[in-house]
Amino acid sequence: MSLTRLLAVAKKEVLHILRDSRSLSIVIIMPVTLMLLFGYGVNLDLKGLPVYVYDQDGSQQSQDLLKRFQSNEYFHIVRVVDRYSSLTRALDDGDAKMGIVIPWNFSQRLSEGGPVEVQALVDATDDNTANVLIGYAQGVMQGYSSGIEIDWLRKHGQSIQPASVSVQTRTWYNENLDSSAFIIPGVLALVMSVIGAFLTSLTIAREWERGSMEQLISTPVTAMEIMLGKLMPYFVIGMFDVAVCAWIAIGWFHVPFRGSFLTLAGSSALFMVVVLALGFFVSVIAKSQLAASQIALLITFLPAFLLSGFLFAIEQMPVALQWITRIFPARYYVSLLKQIFLKGSPAAMLTADLLPLTAFALLLALVATRSFHKRLE
Amino acid sequence: MLGRLKQMLIKEFIQVLRDKRTRFILIGPPIIQMLVFGYAATFEIHNVSTVVLDQDHSQESRDLVSRFTSSPYFNVERQLTDSRQIRDLIDRGGATVGIEIDAGFAQKLRKSETAPVQVIVDATNSNTAFIASAYITQIALGFAQGYQTDRINRIAPQMAGQMPSVSLEQRPWYNPNLSSRWFFVPGVIGSLTTILVITLTSFAVVREREIGTLEQIMVTPIRPVEFILGKTLPFFLIGLFDVSLIALVGTLWFQVPFRGHIYVLFTGAVLFLICMLGVGLLISTVSSTQQQAMVTAFFFIMPAITFSGFGFPIATMPQWLQYFTYLSPLRYFLVVLRGTYLKGVGMEILWPQMAAMAGLGLSLLTIAILRFHKALD
Numbered sequence: 001m002s003l004t005r006l007l008a009v010a011k012k013e014v015l016h017i018l019r020d021s022r023s024l025s026i027v028i029i030m031p032v033t034l035m036l037l038f039g040y041g042v043n044l045d046l047k048g049l050p051v052y053v054y055d056q057d058g059s060q061q062s063q064d065l066l067k068r069f070q071s072n073e074y075f076h077i078v079r080v081v082d083r084y085s086s087l088t089r090a091l092d093d094g095d096a097k098m099g100i101v102i103p104w105n106f107s108q109r110l111s112e113g114g115p116v117e118v119q120a121l122v123d124a125t126d127d128n129t130a131n132v133l134i135g136y137a138q139g140v141m142q143g144y145s146s147g148i149e150i151d152w153l154r155k156h157g158q159s160i161q162p163a164s165v166s167v168q169t170r171t172w173y174n175e176n177l178d179s180s181a182f183i184i185p186g187v188l189a190l191v192m193s194v195i196g197a198f199l200t201s202l203t204i205a206r207e208w209e210r211g212s213m214e215q216l217i218s219t220p221v222t223a224m225e226i227m228l229g230k231l232m233p234y235f236v237i238g239m240f241d242v243a244v245c246a247w248i249a250i251g252w253f254h255v256p257f258r259g260s261f262l263t264l265a266g267s268s269a270l271f272m273v274v275v276l277a278l279g280f281f282v283s284v285i286a287k288s289q290l291a292a293s294q295i296a297l298l299i300t301f302l303p304a305f306l307l308s309g310f311l312f313a314i315e316q317m318p319v320a321l322q323w324i325t326r327i328f329p330a331r332y333y334v335s336l337l338k339q340i341f342l343k344g345s346p347a348a349m350l351t352a353d354l355l356p357l358t359a360f361a362l363l364l365a366l367v368a369t370r371s372f373h374k375r376l377e
Numbered sequence: 378m379l380g381r382l383k384q385m386l387i388k389e390f391i392q393v394l395r396d397k398r399t400r401f402i403l404i405g406p407p408i409i410q411m412l413v414f415g416y417a418a419t420f421e422i423h424n425v426s427t428v429v430l431d432q433d434h435s436q437e438s439r440d441l442v443s444r445f446t447s448s449p450y451f452n453v454e455r456q457l458t459d460s461r462q463i464r465d466l467i468d469r470g471g472a473t474v475g476i477e478i479d480a481g482f483a484q485k486l487r488k489s490e491t492a493p494v495q496v497i498v499d500a501t502n503s504n505t506a507f508i509a510s511a512y513i514t515q516i517a518l519g520f521a522q523g524y525q526t527d528r529i530n531r532i533a534p535q536m537a538g539q540m541p542s543v544s545l546e547q548r549p550w551y552n553p554n555l556s557s558r559w560f561f562v563p564g565v566i567g568s569l570t571t572i573l574v575i576t577l578t579s580f581a582v583v584r585e586r587e588i589g590t591l592e593q594i595m596v597t598p599i600r601p602v603e604f605i606l607g608k609t610l611p612f613f614l615i616g617l618f619d620v621s622l623i624a625l626v627g628t629l630w631f632q633v634p635f636r637g638h639i640y641v642l643f644t645g646a647v648l649f650l651i652c653m654l655g656v657g658l659l660i661s662t663v664s665s666t667q668q669q670a671m672v673t674a675f676f677f678i679m680p681a682i683t684f685s686g687f688g689f690p691i692a693t694m695p696q697w698l699q700y701f702t703y704l705s706p707l708r709y710f711l712v713v714l715r716g717t718y719l720k721g722v723g724m725e726i727l728w729p730q731m732a733a734m735a736g737l738g739l740s741l742l743t744i745a746i747l748r749f750h751k752a753l754d
Contacts, residue, residue, distance in 0.1 A: 022669045026676075034679065041683045043693040050692075065543070091550060092722050094712065113539035117546045124549035125719050127557050128420035128504070129690055134547050135511040141545040142518050146525065148541050158533050164491045165441075165521040169510045171500035172467060177510075182503035194675070202668045289667045290580050291398040298406050306417045311688070313505050315473075316423060321416045338501045349469065 001228075005221050009229025016203065017233060026199065031191045031241040035248045038187050039180050042311075046132050048076040052096040054087050055080060059107035065118070065144050069100065074136045091123050098122050098133050110148065173342040174256075181256060184249045185341040186310035186334045189271070190301065191245055193330065195238045196275025197282065197300035198293060204230060204283035205292035223372055231276045238272045239265070249341070258344025267340070267350070270357045271333040275300055277364035284371045303328035310334050329360040381599050385607030389581070393611060403615060404622070407569050411623050414565045415631045418688070419557035422508050424452035427474040428466055431456065435483035441494070441520050445476065450512045463497055473499045474509055486524060551719040559634075562627040563714040564687045567707050569623055570646075571653060572678055574616045578657025579670040582608055587666050601750055609654045616650045617643075627718075636721025645713035645727070648734035652706035655741025662748040681705045686712075709733045 017023050051069065055062050069075045078096065081087055090096035101119040103109075109116040120137050124130035174181045207213040216226060246264065249255040278300055286292040304310065307321070308330040314322055325331045332353040339345040339353075347354070393399055427445060431438050446453045451474065457463060463475035477495040485492040496513055500506035529540065552559045585591040594604065624642070627633045635642075656677060664670035683689070684698070685707035691699055702708050709730040716722045716730075724731070 020666075020669070022664075022672050026672045030676070033676065037680055037683050040698050041680075041694055042689045046690065046693055048692075092720055092726050110541045110543070113541050115542050115544060117544055120545050120547050122547060122549045124552035124555055125560060125715050126690060127552055127555040127560050128508075130549050130552070130555055131421075131508060132511065134549065135508075135515055137547070138515055138545055139518060141543060142522060145543040146522060148543060149525070149529075152540055153529065153533070153536070156533075156536060158529075158536065165486070165494055165517045166491045167494050167496055167514050167517045169496040169498060169513065171498045171503075171506050171510065174500035174503050174506070177500055177503045177507050179503045182501060198671075198675075202671060206666075206668060286398065288396070288398065289671070290576075290584075291396075291402065293671050294402050294406060294576070298409065302410060302413065306413055309502070312418055312420070313422070313502050315426070316419050316421060316505075317417050321413075342501050343468065345468070 001222065001224055006225045006229045006232075009216075009221060009226055010232045013203075013230050013233045017237075023199070023203075027195065027237050027241070028244075030194060031245050032248065034187050034191055034194075035184065035245055035253075038183050039248075039253045042183050043179055046129055047073050049074060049097045049129065049133060050078045050095065051075045051098045051100060052087050052090045053077055053080045053100045053102075054082070054084060055102045056104035057102050057106035061107040061110055062102045065102065066100075068140050068144055069137075072136060072140055074132065075140075087121065091121060094123070096123070097129060098137070100137075113152070180253050181342060182338075183311065184253055184255050185337040186308065187249075188242060188245045188268070188337055189304045189308060189310060189330050189334045191241055192238050192268070192271055192333075193275055193300040193304040195241055196234060196272055197279035197296045200231065200234050200276055200279035201283040201286070201292040201296040202289055204280060205286060205289045208283065208287060209289055224369070227280060227369065227372055231280060234276055234279075235269075235272055238276075239268065242268045242272075255341060257341055259340035260347075263347050263350065264337075264340050266347075267333060267336040267354065267357065270354070270361050271329065273361040274329045274333075274357065274364055277361070277368040281364065281368040281371055284368070284375050299328075300330070304330035304334070307331060308334040309338075326356075329357055329364075332357040332360075382603050382607055385599060385603060386610060389607055389611040393577075393581075393615070403573075403619065407573060407619050407623050408626060410569055411562075411565050411626045412630075415558055415562055415627070418561040420504055420508075421555070421557045422450055422505055422512075425450060425474055425505065425509050426472045427451040427453045427476065428455045428457055428463060428472045429453055430458070430460055430463060430475070430477045432460075432480045433478050433482040437483035437486055437524070438478045440524075441478065441482075441517070442476075444516050444520055445513075448512070448516060450509070467497060467499050470499070473505065474513070476513070558631055559719060560715075561688070562631050562633045563718040564711055566620060566623045566627065567649070567685070567710045567714055568682050568687050570616055570620055570649070571681060571707055573619055574612055574650060574653040575657045575660065575674050575678060576671070577615065578609060578612045578654055579660040579664065579674055580667055581612070582658065582661035583664050583667050583670040586661075602746075605658065605746060605749060609658065612657070613650050613654060616653065617646060620646045620650075633718060635718050637717030638723055641723055641727060642713065642717045644724075644731060645710055645717070645734070648731060648738055649706055649710040649713075651738035652734055652741055655738055655745050656706075658745035658749060659741060662745065662751075681707050684708070685710075703733075704737075706734055706737050709737075 017027070053066060055066065066077065070077050087099040087101065091099055099121040101121065103116065103118070106116055118141065120134070122130045122133055171177050207216070250257045279296055282296050283292050286295050306312065307325040307328050314325050314331065336350055336353045339350060429442050429445065431442055442453070445451045454472065460477060463477060466472040467475055475497040479493065479495065482492050494517055498506045498509055529536065549555055585594065628635055660670055660673045660677065664673055684702040685705045686702070687707065691702050712730045713727050716727050
């Protein structure tokens with residue numbers, strides 16, 4: 001292998017990238033866009049959800065109950081309606097996420113004693129939002145009910161203090177339950193999948209499609225030099241983008257960074273090798289740019305998005321799918337990212353993820369080289 | 378004109394269906410992505426790995442722990458003996474929730490003081506942590522209420538029956554089992570169609586330009602309108618085919634109910650496809666190579682999906698960002714999809730979405746055609 005020839009191929013690739021302004025823009029704008037997109041657009045912290053109320057009773061007691069809902073940050077009572085159908089219509093329209101129906105005999109039943117039921121109609125199309133709403137509505141209701149019970153007992157000459165359990169929850173690693181701290185570190189994996197596999201497979205498939213790869217092969221440059229020379233610029237770009245993303249995450253979105261930059265750089269370099277090898281391999285087996293780009297999306301971007309724990313917890317997937325996630329390298333990298341950013345785990349604790357990632361890097365590099373050699377013969 | 382258009386359509390269909398790989402792209406990725414999404418995309422939590430440290434060893438503390446053991450949301454894996462174990466397990470990722478009941482818990486309850494429960498949650502996944510915390514609070518409140526009822530029954534059994542109490546009757550509409558799958562599957566139909574139709578349309582035109590066959594077509598008697606129709610109609614039909622295919626997988630495989638009218642869904646699909654064809658054409662007018670088209674398409678598709686409410690509620694985005702969501706045709710189509718699938722609503726509710734898509738679609742298509750004319754001249 002000659003370094004001069006290797007660098008010549010790399011230089012040619014750099015010129016390709018520089019000449020095509022849009023490819024160049026993807027290199028710089030794409031990471032920034034993805035970071036901003038997920039930083040601002042993906043927020044699972046539900047607050048102030050629109051609630052409609054149908055208070056059939058209109059008494060002091062029902063007003064008290066509604067006030068409790070109003071003072072809770074998760075609910076926002078948008079409108080008080082006087083017909084059941086207005087409530088159902090608001091749910092159908094999506095104007096309300098929850099409708100509270102207080103029965104006409106609410107205060108009467110309370111003074112007579114015995115249980116009263118208040119209805120909560122919840123738009124459960126989005127199960128996550130519905131879950132949160134129901135949980136907090138139950139909490140409000142239990143607080144109210146327990147107050148009523150104590151008052152009643154006191155009135156009847158029994159002074160009983162409420163039994164209360166206070167849950168002191170500490171949420172480690174992400175103290176404010178900030179969804180951006182949870183999501184943003186994983187965006188790095190998306191960015192690198194796009195740069196590494198998607199962009200690489202496209203550029204190289206283009207050479208195959210246009211026939212310029214054959215021209216390149218007929219020169220004294222060896223297969224290994226072509227491969228490394230073509231991939232080197234993308235490696236540098238990928239690492240540059242990691243730095244840009246980390247900078248945005250920490251400087252702009254204030255995601256805590258508790259680990260070391262060295263482990264971040266090391267694991268990112270490993271993942272970069274993985275996606276580059278994958279992208280190269282795809283471009284060799286897929287003959288057209290269309291096919292290459294679709295396959296690259298399917299085996300790198302999609303797993304990085306869905307099967308990596310980036311957004312959806314792997315433990316919550318069906319067991320068979322949990323096994324499948326293990327064959328996609330993105331899973332290990334996302335796990336590394338979250339540990340490095342939020343937990344600040346030392347390298348020794350990361351071996352469970354670093355080892356498989358290293359194995360993938362070696363294996364895929366080998367597969368890519370072999371397939372390229374074969375294609376040339 | 379019809380004759381020429383027919384020839385053009387035949388040519389396009391041959392071009393798309395001739396290649397084995399392209400044929401695969403039309404059917405393979407949509408089905409794979411639908412299956413992966415259906416299984417992987419979930420915000421539900423079940424069997425969160427939990428460890429318990431009970432230092433009180435009282436009847437009360439055991440009661441509380443058993444409430445966690447019997448909850449489907451938590452999987453109490455170990456009873457610990459030392460509080461350092463909790464830290465260690467959570468640091469290593471061996472457990473997500475640690476519950477610690479200090480000595481004196483029962484005594485405080487009996488004396489009507491507030492009895493504390495310490496909870497530590499690994500919040501690297503803020504969503505799991507958020508929902509788990511809500512369930513923990515719910516369980517603890519339920520325990521406190523049960524304890525109080527027991528006590529009242531003991532002290533004043535004659536009063537217990539008359540005491541007023543309020544409870545919340547929750548009715549999750551549209552999705553009674555609060556299943557994430559029901560939320561995501563209809564949405565996937567929209568997001569997959571977006572990706573497929575935009576890429577195919579923009580690639581089809583740009584490919585002709587890149588290999589130079591566009592000039593050849595232009596010297597034939599074909600008129601630009603016929604050319605555009607010939608280019609877009611096949612993808613319109615393919616889009617409809619894919620919508621039906623994915624919808625079938627959703628209904629037959631994932632058993633997501635379809636409660637509305639087919640014609641409402643297809644009206645929405647037709648309007649939505651017009652928008653997507655417009656976007657695809659528009660991208661083709663600003664790109665001279667397939668790679669550029671792909672990159673531009675990516676820049677459109679990512680925000681269009683993120684800001685559509687596909688996975689993340691629009692209501693939680695910053696206000697300025699919410700205005701942007703009105704520009705994404707997918708936003709409206711998702712309302713139609715979820716409206717017809719889960720809510721079973723018809724045109725009387727969905728007409729604003731249809732109107733918005735019609736407006737967006739016509740403007741996009743007009744701009745695309747005008748630009749296309751210019752590009753040809």
